[in-house]
Amino acid sequence: MTAVESDVIDLGVAAQSTASEITARDVSAWFGDHKVLEGVSLDMPSAQVTALIGPSGCGKSTFLRILNRMHELVPSAQLSGTIALDGTDIYRGDIPVTEMRRRIGMVFQKPNPFPAMTVSENVLAGLKLSGVKATRSERRDLVEDCLQRAGLWNEVKNRLGAAGGALSGGQQQRLCIARALAVKPKVLLMDEPCSALDPSSTRRIEETIAEIAHEVTIVIVTHNMQQAHRVSDQAAFFLAGEGTPGHIVEAGPTEQIFTAPADPRTLDYVNGRFG
C-alpha cells in the first residue's frame, strides 16, 4: 500500500501534481426513495474551473459530493451512472475509496480547520491522516508552498503554531484550501466556499482559485452569479422542478451561459429573475 501512496502523494515540491479531467455520465442519485438527481452528464476538463450554478435544492451539492464519494456517507444514499477520473471509474470496486478521495480533494461551505491542530499541522493533516512519512525539511517546505499557493503565507508565517481555529473565517477557509492542496489532488471540489465569508475574504479566495487553476481541476458550487462569472471557464446550470429531481438544463463556456444561453430559464436565473 505504501508504495502506491508515496506514488500518489509526491512530496517533492517541484513535482507538482498535474490536473485531471473528470467526467460524469448519466448520474442519478437518491436518498432512500427520494430521487434528487437525474441523468446528469458533465465533462469537467482538466485544469479548468467549472462552476455549478442553480437555485437551492437543485442537487448541485449532492452532485459535487458524488464526485469524491462523500455521497455514500449518508446511509440511505444510492446512485447510478458513472464518474470517471481520467477515464477510470472512481466507483470501481477494487480501488479503495480513500485513494479516490485523495485524488479528488474537497473544500466545504463552512471553513472546518481541525481545531486541535496548529496552522502548520492543519496543512500537514493529509499526510498525517494517511500515515505518510516525510522529513522535517520536506514538511516545512510543503507547509510554506501550500500556504503560498492558498495566498495565506504572508498572513500566518509568524503564527504557524497558533490553533487552526484562531484564524479569521476567510483565513480558515484558505487554510482548508492549503490543507486540500497538500495532498496534491488532481481535482479540487469547492462547495460554496465563500458563502460564510465577507466580501474581501471572498475576493482573496477567488484570487487563490485563479492562481491554482492551472495545476488542479476545480469544480465549484456557488450561489453568487458574479463569482461564477469571474472565476469559471465553463458553467453548468442545475434545476429541480416541482417534484422532479435535479438535472442539468444547460452547460457550456461561462461567457456563453451568462450572455447567450440557449435556454430561457438559464437567462432568467443568471440575471437574477428567479431562484
Place this chain on the structure above:
Amino acid sequence: MAIVELVREDAPTAREGARPIRFRRVERNDVLAIGGSAIAASALAWLLFTRLTAAGVNLGMFVVGYLLFLLLVWGIGREQYDAVRARDLVARAVFWSVGLLLIVPMVAITVYTVAKGVAALTPNFFLEDQSRVGPLSPPSVGGASQAIVGTLEQVGLATLISVPLGVLVAVFLNEVGGRLARPVRMIVDAMSAIPSIVAGLFIFAAFILALGGQLSGFAAALALSVLMLPTVTRTTEVVLRLVPGGLREAGLALGATEWSTTRHVVLPTARSGIVTAVILGVARVIGETAPLLLTTLGATAMNANPFSGKQSALPLYVYRLFQLPQEVAIQRAWTGALVLLLLVLILFVTARIIGGRGAGHISRLRRARLAREGLA
C-alpha cells in the same frame, strides 16, 4: 431560558432619552416582602415555642415557623397585588428556600470532615504504614501509607483497564454504530446502575472462585473497573457527539480512513472532554468501599504489589478504623476521609478546568516540539 421581568425604575420619559432603562429580575418590594417575612416568622416561631409555651426548640418550631413565613408572604402579596401575584410570590419564596437548602449538605459535609480530620493530618499519615499502630497509639505514630499506595495502585489499574475499553466502546457507539449500537447503549446505561457490592460479588465469583485468582489489589481493580467503565463510556460518548460532523467529513475528504480520522481528528478534538471523562471515572471509584470488602479485604502493613496478597485501600482503612471504639482510631478514620474528600474535590475541579478548555489549546510541550521543527 432566563425569564426577565421588565421593571422600569422611575419611568424615564422619551425626552430624557439618555437615561437607560434598567432591567431587573425581581422587584425590590418582593425581596423586602420575602426577607421581612422570613425574619418575622422566625422570631414569631421562636417566641411561640420558647417563651409563650415550654415546647423548646424542636422540629415543630421549624415547621410552624416555615408555614408562618409562607403565610406572611402570601398575606403581603394579597395586600399589595392580587391572589395570582400572591401565589407567585409564595412560589418564589419556596423555590428560593429549597435552592438555598441545596447548598447546606455540601458545606456541612466539608466543614465537618475538615474539622474532624485536620488535626491528625500530619506528614506521618502519608509516610508511615499502620503496622506499628496499637489501639491507643497517638496520631503522631504510624499512618496510612499502605492504604494510600493501595488506593493509587488499584485505581490506577482500574483506569488502565476501563479507560481504553470505555473509549473504544464510546467510539463504537458514536463513530461506527450499526445494529449493535442500541443494545450496547442500553447495557452501558444498565451497567452504570449496578450496585457496587454486586460488582464485588461478581469479581469474587469470576476471578477468585472460578479462575483461582487471589484476594489482591488487582481483584479490587477489576471490580472498580466494572464500576468505572460505564462512567467513562457515557461521558466520552457525550463529548464525541459534540465533535462537529464537518471535521469527520474534512478528514475523509482528504482521503483518510475512518480509523485515521478518528485517531487524528475526532479524538484530539475531544481530548479535553475525554480527560474529563477519565477524571470523573476516577472520582467515581476512588471512594468505593463495598467491592473492596469482597476483593482485597485490607491490610495494616505495606504491600506494594497489587498482584499478590491482600492490600489496603484508603476507603477500607477509613471503614475499619471508624468502627473501632477508640477515639484515636476514629480520628484516624476522619483523617482518611478528609484525604479522600480532598482527592475527590481536586479531581472534580481539575475535570471542570480541563473540560472547559477548547480544542485549540496547544500545550507548551507541543509548541516547543513544533518550534524545533520550524513549524511554529
Place this chain on the structure above:
Amino acid sequence: MQPIDPTIALEGFGPRVEDRVRPVTRRSGADRWFRGVVTGAGAFTLVLMGLIGLFLLIRSLDALRAAGPAFLTTAVWEPDGGAFGIAAVLLGTALIAVVALSMAVPVAIAGSIFITDYAPARMRTPLIWLVDLLAAVPSLIYGLWGRAYLQPKIIPISDWLSAHLGFIPFLDADRAAGFAASTFVASVVVALMVLPICTAVMREVFSQAPPGEKEGALALGGTRWGVIRTVVIPFGRGGMVGASMLGLGRALGETIAITLIISPTFDLGRLTRILETGGNSIASLIALRFSESSSFGISALMAAGLTLFVITLLVNAAASIVVARSRSGAATEI
C-alpha cells in the same frame, strides 16, 4: 491495492437510470481492523453484563436449591443453620429506598426548577457544579458524616415525629428501643445521596422546556409560577418520574453508608417501625456477613446479590425508558 490503469475503458455509459446501487465502500485493511476492534469492544460490554448475571446465578444455585421458594419468604439469615431468606432484608431495602425518595424527590423537583428558572445567571453554574460535586462525594463519607453528625440531629426529630404522628402507620415507635441506627436515619442519609442524582436529571429535562411556550405564557401576562405550573412541570413530568426511578435504583443498591448507620435487625415488626432503632438492607447484609461466611453462606449471599442485581436492573431499565420517552417528546414539541 492496484494502481489505476488509465487504459481501462469507461463502462456503464448509457441510459441505465433505474439500476441504482448503494456504492460499495471498500474499506482498507486498517478500517476493517478498526471497525472490528471497536465493535468487539461494544460486544464485550454485552458479554460482560451477561457474565455478571451468569456468575452470580451459578454461585447462588447451591443456596437457591437448598432454600427453594422459602428464600423469598424467610426473614432470618442463618445459612449454616439451614434457614435463610431475603424477606427481611428486602423489606428493609425497600423501606429505606422509599422513605429516602419521598424526602429527596420533592426537594429535587423544587431544586432543579430553582436552578433552571429562579436562580440568577451568576448562581446557576456554581449550583450545577455543587450538585455534581454532591453526587461525587463517596458514599463512605456520607456514612461517616451521617452517623457522627446527622444522627444526633435526627434523633430528636424521630422522637418528636413518633410522639405527635405515631398514629400514622410506620411512624409508631417503642421509645424504649431508642431512635438511633434506624431505617429513618439511614433514609435521610440516602436521601441526601440520591438528591443530586435526581436533581441533575430533572434539571436537564426542565432546561429543555420549550422557550417559545414559556415566553408565550409570559406574554399573556402570566406570572413565573404560572409558567412553571402550566409549561415547565407538564413538560417535565416524564423526566421527573424517570429521575425518581434512577434515584430509586441508586438507593436500592447503596451499601456502605447504610452499613455504617443501621443496626441490623430481622424482626419484621421492628423493620416496619422506621423511626425505631434497627433496619436492614440486602447490600449491607452482604457487606457485613461476607468475610465471616462459609462457602455455603457465600452462596446464599450470592443469591441475595443476584436478587439485588435483578431488581436494580429492572428499576433502571424502566427509568431509562421513561426518561428517553420524555426526551424524545421534547424533540418533537419544539
